[in-house]
Amino acid sequence: MTPRNQTERATVVKMHRIGMKGLAKMLEQIETSGHPIAITRLNIKPRPGEPDSYEVELGVSAFDR
Numbered sequence: 536m537t538p539r540n541q542t543e544r545a546t547v548v549k550m551h552r553i554g555m556k557g558l559a560k561m562l563e564q565i566e567t568s569g570h571p572i573a574i575t576r577l578n579i580k581p582r583p584g585e586p587d588s589y590e591v592e593l594g595v596s597a598f599d600r
Contacts, residue, residue, distance in 0.1 A: 553589055
């Protein structure tokens with residue numbers, strides 16, 4: 536629950552055929568960005584027959600005042 540003076544904006548991002556290293560780097564950049572952002576959903580599914588290739592669904596919430 537957000538305080539009354541803040542607004543939450545949420546979005547879901549779907550990425551296709553992303554490698555684990557690229558995903559990890561992106562999550563690290565989000566974490567160290569300094570912005571009030573939360574990862575609210577992370578769903579990772581491997582792509583059959585493709586090594587280091589994943590379908591990723593990422594829920595992100597940002598907060599404003």
